[in-house]
Amino acid sequence: MRPMTITEKIFAKHAGVKEVTPGDLVNAKVDIALGNDITAPIAIHEFKRIGAKKVFNKNKVVLVPDHFTPNKDIKSAEQCKVLREFAIEQKLTHYYDGGEVGVEHALLPEKGVVVPGDLVIGADSHTCTYGALGAFSTGVGSTDLAAAMVTGELWFKVPESIKFVFKGKLNKWVSGKDLILHVIGDIGVDGALYKAMEFTGKPIENLSMDSRLAMCNMAIEAGAKSGIIAPDAITEAYVAKRAERAYKFYASDPDAQYSEVREYDCSKIEPKVAFPHLPENTKNVSDVKKLKIDQVVIGSCTNGRLEDLQIAAKILKGRKAAKYVRLIVIPATPFIYNEAMKLGYFDIFLKAGAVISPPTCGPCLGGHMGILAAGERAVATTNRNFVGRMGDVKSEVYLTNPAVAAASAILGRIAHPDEVMKK
Amino acid sequence: MKLKGKVWKYGADIDTDKIIPARYLNTSDPKELAKHCMEDEDPTFASKVEAGDIIVADKNFGCGSSREHAPIAIKASGVSCVIAKSFARIFYRNSFNMGLSILESEEVFDATDNGDIVEIDMDKGEILNVTKNKLFTARPIPPFMQELIKAGGLMESIKKRGVL
Numbered sequence: 001m002r003p004m005t006i007t008e009k010i011f012a013k014h015a016g017v018k019e020v021t022p023g024d025l026v027n028a029k030v031d032i033a034l035g036n037d038i039t040a041p042i043a044i045h046e047f048k049r050i051g052a053k054k055v056f057n058k059n060k061v062v063l064v065p066d067h068f069t070p071n072k073d074i075k076s077a078e079q080c081k082v083l084r085e086f087a088i089e090q091k092l093t094h095y096y097d098g099g100e101v102g103v104e105h106a107l108l109p110e111k112g113v114v115v116p117g118d119l120v121i122g123a124d125s126h127t128c129t130y131g132a133l134g135a136f137s138t139g140v141g142s143t144d145l146a147a148a149m150v151t152g153e154l155w156f157k158v159p160e161s162i163k164f165v166f167k168g169k170l171n172k173w174v175s176g177k178d179l180i181l182h183v184i185g186d187i188g189v190d191g192a193l194y195k196a197m198e199f200t201g202k203p204i205e206n207l208s209m210d211s212r213l214a215m216c217n218m219a220i221e222a223g224a225k226s227g228i229i230a231p232d233a234i235t236e237a238y239v240a241k242r243a244e245r246a247y248k249f250y251a252s253d254p255d256a257q258y259s260e261v262r263e264y265d266c267s268k269i270e271p272k273v274a275f276p277h278l279p280e281n282t283k284n285v286s287d288v289k290k291l292k293i294d295q296v297v298i299g300s301c302t303n304g305r306l307e308d309l310q311i312a313a314k315i316l317k318g319r320k321a322a323k324y325v326r327l328i329v330i331p332a333t334p335f336i337y338n339e340a341m342k343l344g345y346f347d348i349f350l351k352a353g354a355v356i357s358p359p360t361c362g363p364c365l366g367g368h369m370g371i372l373a374a375g376e377r378a379v380a381t382t383n384r385n386f387v388g389r390m391g392d393v394k395s396e397v398y399l400t401n402p403a404v405a406a407a408s409a410i411l412g413r414i415a416h417p418d419e420v421m422k423k
Numbered sequence: 424m425k426l427k428g429k430v431w432k433y434g435a436d437i438d439t440d441k442i443i444p445a446r447y448l449n450t451s452d453p454k455e456l457a458k459h460c461m462e463d464e465d466p467t468f469a470s471k472v473e474a475g476d477i478i479v480a481d482k483n484f485g486c487g488s489s490r491e492h493a494p495i496a497i498k499a500s501g502v503s504c505v506i507a508k509s510f511a512r513i514f515y516r517n518s519f520n521m522g523l524s525i526l527e528s529e530e531v532f533d534a535t536d537n538g539d540i541v542e543i544d545m546d547k548g549e550i551l552n553v554t555k556n557k558l559f560t561a562r563p564i565p566p567f568m569q570e571l572i573k574a575g576g577l578m579e580s581i582k583k584r585g586v587l
């Protein structure tokens with residue numbers, strides 16, 4: 001048999017064949033089909049339009065109204081209502097609303113809804129996040145979601161894989177977010193177009209699950225179809241207590257074929273900041289000179305997890321956000337919200353002058369809860385800094401890790417965490 | 424199928440937030456979306472575009488979000504085809520699934536100016552810049568995708584497979 005990558009193995013399994021080769025078109029079974037309040041209404045409409053009556057499996061179609069919730073206006077409320085009614089009608093087991101809703105890509109791994117070895121599609125581009133668990137997961141459109149909701153399968157072109165090999169030790173304040181920003185800065189926003197990004201090497205093996213999720217989350221920002229990390233003991237510790245289904249660990253064969261192998265020396269990677277208006281415009285934070293900011297957002301499916309809030313709390317403890325800087329902290333799920341509260345982070349954030357938002361996508365996509373006016377500049381731990389992403393087309397978003405975001409809030413300009421912590 | 428229209432030329436990495444900003448995503452009504460199509464890249468587009476017009480863009484068109492609202496907005500605005508050096512993969516997939524014609528070509532972008540008239544023969548994959556009298560061949564569409572188009576999109580093809 002031909003040696004295969006982890007991605008190819010997952011495809012072969014779900015397509016019911018012994019082996020696949022990049023470029024093969026396959027019909028594969030999906031373990032989870034996900035939609036949100038923006039994409040699911042179109043999918044549900046398509047589902048009904050062709051006369052479908054029942055979803056293929058009520059446990060495997062997942063709806064998470066997280067983007068504009070709590071409903072920001074009448075139109076958003078109507079969209080969410082479409083999801084709620086469909087969830088009731090189809091008796092979906094995974095529908096989250098009110099105080100149970102969280103940002104989808106933080107929520108699903110946390111609840112054990114997606115597990116290692118899965119093939120997951122979601123009508124949301126950051127569905128690639130679950131690669132951190134050793135699953136193949138990719139973003140699709142609403143029509144694809146509709147098709148998967150009806151049939152439980154979908155067509156795929158098996159992607160080629162690029163292997164990213166990390167070496168050396170991580171510098172202080174460097175997290176998964178910085179590694180992925182570094183890679184995107186290196187290969188560009190279409191550097192991995194149509195491909196699977198496989199992250200390997202000792203530093204990755206030592207990376208926390210939260211950091212791995214942040215890394216795979218941004219594979220799409222390099223144009224990739226997916227990002228993936230081979231599951232290991234850290235994965236096992238994370239999923240063992242959560243998984244609601246049996247899971248399987250896959251690994252790439254040592255002689256598997258890659259379209260490209262790229263190596264990075266982590267000792268040379270510093271905390272990064274991606275300048276407007278593309279995630280590929282990365283610089284080292286220490287090279288950024290006195291850039292004044294108006295807002296800091298710590299949250300999203302990239303960096304709204306407990307580890308992210310923890311590091312922000314560490315830096316913000318006993319300090320205050322600079323005057324006229326609006327600091328917004330958005331725990332990504334109700335669980336994270338509760339944990340952060342119990343750990344005393346809320347006290348720290350509130351004393352620092354922060355607003356703590358309920359779990360939502362909110363400002364990440366310019367939805368609500370912190371929109372920028374023309375000329376305003378935000379540092380955000382989110383994943384996109386496109387024109388107008390967080391508000392007015394003349395506003396700017398700078399992407400960083402949570403440590404840099406917290407330090408920047410305190411100093412009122414883009415700042416290295418050392419500038420604050422050495423004081 | 425033949426298409427003909429005036430060219431709207433845009434650069435590289437036109438993302439889905441430019442094609443249809445998230446602030447308008449609280450609806451999926453094609454007519455509403457069309458009113459804001461390309462707004463954050465070119466505020467004049469939605470009011471000036473005419474039925475049949477063609478978008479010609481540089482590489483990685485449609486990158487970013489998976490929102491199908493992007494191809495929906497473009498189609499509803501009357502655009503008959505998007506020609507780009509390359510497309511982001513979700514946008515590419517979505518366009519086939521919901522029936523927006525798209526073609527990939529390395530040469531057309533560099534050889535075409537804003538406002539040129541372009542004629543496309545979808546069956547042959549030929550693109551004629553009428554203004555400049557230059558003929559190009561687009562990258563062939565994979566046979567599987569051609570069948571999807573013939574079936575009338577993904578949902579129609581499912582219906583025909585009789586899985587309901």
Ligand code: SF4
Nearest residue numbers: 103300301361364365
């Ligand atoms: S947090 Fe931002 S990137 Fe993540 S799903 Fe929500 S809108 Fe998309």
